[in-house]
Amino acid sequence: MSSALIDLVWQSTLETLYMVAVAGIISALVGVPLGVLLYVTRPRQILAQPVVNGILGIVTNVGRSIPFIILLVAIIPFTRMIVGSSIGTNAAAVPLTIAAIPFVARLVEGALNEVPPGLIEAAQSMGATPMQIIMKVLLPEARGGILNGLTITIVALVSYSAMAGAVGGGGLGDLGIRYGYNRFNPTVMLITVVVLVIMVQLFQSLGDYLVRKSDHK
Known part of the structure; x- marks a missing residue:
């Protein structure tokens, strides 16, 4: 493998890591609070607001239902408004983020579903406020599930970032398409796939380790 190809692979790997x-x-900063809101605003929950919950649920479901490649193209005007361009790693990070937020929110909501209702009732009987219940009961109890959800999201983002290369998003996907597919170079395609697989394995292993460390049960 030539030094020029090594440099290309290294630069593309850094671009992918940056986007992810x-x-x-x-x-995570937006999706985790959104997931908590989806959970606590349900009927008969500690901050029950059925109307708010319904609106948040619809917005989240719409965000999750749009295929990423369509979202990538559909929000090009918004991407240009945010970062000033529709190509490159900064531009690709915009649809990646928008696609990941509802994904994280639903995974967090699912993790909170695993918290035993008895713990919430016990905290309420001791006079805990909704915020105290969220911070001291819900999030600590669901920590492992939330970390697992974030790991799943990061792995999905690696795949999505490769897809962004199809429209000039940079990263390993762009490398594979421009130098592998378009130039009929199977070596570059193979290298791209191998690096992506290694990246996913590393992220998954790190996530699994953090989940194990956070499991206090």
Whole structure:
């Protein structure tokens, strides 16, 4: 493998990591609170607001139902407004983030579903406020599930980032399409796939380790 190809692979790997990191951090910062809201605003929950819950549920479901490749193209005007361009890693991070937020929210909601209702009732009987229940009961009890959900999201973002290469998003997907597929170079395609597989395995292993460390049961 030539030094030029090594440089291309290295640069593309860094671009992919950058896109995944930006989208992962922002989607966690927005998606986790959104998932908590989806849970606590349900009927008969600690902050029951059926109307609010219904609106949040519809918005989340719409966000999850749009295929990423369509979302990627559909929000190009919004992407240009945010980062000033529709190509490159910064541009690709916008649809990646938008796609990941509802995904994270539903996974967090699912993790909170696993918290025994008795714990919430016990906290309420001791006079805990809704915020105290969220911070001291729900989130600590669901920590392992939330971390597992974030791991699943990061792995999905790696796949989505490769898809973004189809429209000039940069990263390993762009490398595979431009230098592998378009130039009929199976070596570049193989290298791209191998790097992506290794990246996914590393993220999954790290996530599994954090889940095990956080499991206090």
